[in-house]
Structure formats: structure tokens, C-alpha cells
Amino acid sequence: MIIFFCITFNVILVSGSSLSNQVKQDPAEMYSKPGVTAKITCSHSIEGYTQIFWYKQLKNKEMQFLGYMNVKDGYPEEGVNVTIEGRASKGETCTLTTEQLSLDSSAVYFCAAKHCDSSGNEAYFGGGTKLTVLEPEHPITEPTVKVLPPSQKECRNQKDNEKRKTLVCVASEFYPDHVSVSWQIGEKEVTDGVATDSAALRNGKYYSITSRLRVSAEVWYEPSNKFICTVSFFINETTKKNSSAFIHGEKAKDTNAMTREKYLRITQSAKLTYSVFIVKSSIYGAFVAFLVWKLQGSSGKQNY
Incomplete structure (x- = not known):
């Protein structure tokens, strides 16, 4: 009964906190073929926490509960085709195993560490594991990357000290959608002014994603500046490959011409x-x- 009440009434899931940094999942990204078995591990370093819950994030962003481990005993939900093994205490490892993967198994899987008591302690999320079950006869395909210069019409009506230019990076024709995007100006990585699509968009067999970098007109109108977009594509859970494209800033037109x-x-x-x-x-x-x-x-x- 104590375990039941912990699960039903006292689970408050928290992500992004300092304690969430103490919950680790491995791997972060993984591909698998249909019909095989996938294993995801979870561990934590939170004193007194002896339970680990497992969730599957569906395409509509809802969380499906898969089961939990209490100390050393696993309790998977019926009908979800998973097993939960290992231990859930501090410094130990809990493993979620999904049997006979299908295309519907593609999702982001989360674990959460929990202290079972009557005080309503929070359960802290791990970073998630993105699992893609590869479609038959659909090979892994690396992205094509391009950087598009700002529009000539941009910032015409802005004040000189407020003028901004927007560069666009387009990564296209890749599969599956395990990518991340970063920007550099010269040798320096930049994050200010960067906006990347929250998810890759699928069109037919392949995916595409865009990222935008906004800089001051003064930075853009400097031919020596090199604007680099790098797309990291995950070949598997241990290997990723970077594909980059760049353009140089342009010389400002003579306003007296x-x-x-x-x-x-x-x-x-x-x-x-x-x-x-x-x-x-x-x-x-x-x-x-x-x-x-x-x-x-x-x-x-x-x-x-």
C-alpha cells in the first residue's frame, strides 16, 4: 500500500533543477532495427532516493507510464512489452529493456528518480533517450547543409543602431532526425541571436531543419567575418559526424554612390x-x- 500511494499520489515530476543533473540516462541517442531489443540505463546520485520511474513520450507529447523499480524489484505496466531490472538506489543502475522493437517504439524515453515517503518529494527527470526504429530499406542519410545570406531588404526601415541581419542555415535530405545545430563567427561559438527549429520537419522520406542567426549590421558588413553553421548528425549512440557550411560577411554598399x-x-x-x-x-x-x-x-x- 505504501508503494501504491507513492506512485499514485506523491509523484511530482521535476526537470531542469539542480537535482535533475544528478539523474543520468545512457545513451542519449540510439537507432535500432525492427524486431531487435533496445536497452536504456538510468542511474542517480540523490541520497535517499530508492525508486526509478520510466516514461515514453508519445508524438502528441503525452507521457505514457511504462513502470517503475522499487529498490531492487521491477514493476512494468501490463501490455507495454518492457522489462525493468537492476537497482534503483543511489549509485546503482536500472535498465529498461524493450523487446521486439517496432516503428511505434520510436519515441523519447525518460527515467525519473523518486524518494518513496509520505511527504510528496519530487521525482527528478533524466535528460531523455531518443530512440528511432529505422524504417525498412531506408538507409541512414547525412544532411546537406547550406547557409543563406540576409535579405537585401532587411532592416531598411530600422534605425542605424538597431539594424540587424538574419542568416539562415538549412540542413536537408537527412534520415533519421537525430541532429543538433550550432553557429560560429570565426573561431568563436555564438549562442546569442540563435533560434533553431524545435524539431526537424519531415517531407517524404527525409527530414529538414533550419536555424537562424541574427547579428548587427555592423558585424555582417565586415568581409573578414566568417559565419559557420555546423550540423551534428548522430550516426549511432557513440558516433556523430559534423557537416558544416559558411559564408563571409559582405562589404557595405557606398551610401554616397x-x-x-x-x-x-x-x-x-x-x-x-x-x-x-x-x-x-x-x-x-x-x-x-x-x-x-x-x-x-x-x-x-x-x-x-
Whole structure:
């Protein structure tokens, strides 16, 4: 009954905390063929925690409970086709074994360490294991990587001190979707201004993913800057291969250069100025002629 109440009422799952860093899963990534067996291990270093729970994250992000281990006894759920073996105390290893893998076995699997008592202690997640069951006659295919330069129209309406340029990295034509993306400017890895798709998108047999890097216009308009996108593709749980692409920054265009638009503005302004000058000159000339005529008239009367 104590174990039952621990599982049913007192399991509070927590991820991202300092204690979650003490829960380890291995491997983080793995591929398998249909019909074979997959093993995932979990261990923790949290004092007093003697239970490990196992979950499968479904495609709709819901968590399916697979079973748990209490100290040294495993209790898998009925109908989930798994076994749970090992031990669940601090420093020991618990193993989840999935028999006869099928395409539906592809998912992210999580373990969580728990202290069984009546005080409602949290259960802390591990980092997860992404398992992909490979589709028949569908070979592992590495990604093609390209880096696209910023749009010429970007930041036209922004203030000079706020102008930003967006570079886009596209990784495409890969299978399965076990990838991660990173950026460098020169030899320095950058994370500020980076936004990567949360998951790869599948189109037909293959996947694609995009990542964006936003930098200041000043950084982009420096030809010596080299912008590198690296896609790490997991060949298996122990090996990954990096594929990279890069572009250099470009030279800023001469803002003083004469363009057709600028030429038209200048000529129109010159025409207007010239027209105003002609009108003023005509008025001034008429006024001078009027004064001369008046002076001549006054002089003729005096002589008479």
C-alpha cells in the first residue's frame, strides 16, 4: 500500500533543477532495427532516493507510464512489452529493456528518480533517450547543409543602431532526425541571436531543419567575418559526424554612390530651385524696369 500511494499520489515530476543533473540516462541517442531489443540505463546520485520511474513520450507529447523499480524489484505496466531490472538506489543502475522493437517504439524515453515517503518529494527527470526504429530499406542519410545570406531588404526601415541581419542555415535530405545545430563567427561559438527549429520537419522520406542567426549590421558588413553553421548528425549512440557550411560577411554598399532614384531626386530639386530662381529674377527685373521708368518720368517733368 505504501508503494501504491507513492506512485499514485506523491509523484511530482521535476526537470531542469539542480537535482535533475544528478539523474543520468545512457545513451542519449540510439537507432535500432525492427524486431531487435533496445536497452536504456538510468542511474542517480540523490541520497535517499530508492525508486526509478520510466516514461515514453508519445508524438502528441503525452507521457505514457511504462513502470517503475522499487529498490531492487521491477514493476512494468501490463501490455507495454518492457522489462525493468537492476537497482534503483543511489549509485546503482536500472535498465529498461524493450523487446521486439517496432516503428511505434520510436519515441523519447525518460527515467525519473523518486524518494518513496509520505511527504510528496519530487521525482527528478533524466535528460531523455531518443530512440528511432529505422524504417525498412531506408538507409541512414547525412544532411546537406547550406547557409543563406540576409535579405537585401532587411532592416531598411530600422534605425542605424538597431539594424540587424538574419542568416539562415538549412540542413536537408537527412534520415533519421537525430541532429543538433550550432553557429560560429570565426573561431568563436555564438549562442546569442540563435533560434533553431524545435524539431526537424519531415517531407517524404527525409527530414529538414533550419536555424537562424541574427547579428548587427555592423558585424555582417565586415568581409573578414566568417559565419559557420555546423550540423551534428548522430550516426549511432557513440558516433556523430559534423557537416558544416559558411559564408563571409559582405562589404557595405557606398551610401554616397549615385543611384537612379537619388539622381532623379537631385535633378528634380535642381529644376525646382532653377524655376524659383527664374521667377524671382523676373520679378526683380520687372521691379527694376518699373523704377527706371518712374525715374525717367520724374526727370522729364522737371525739365519741362
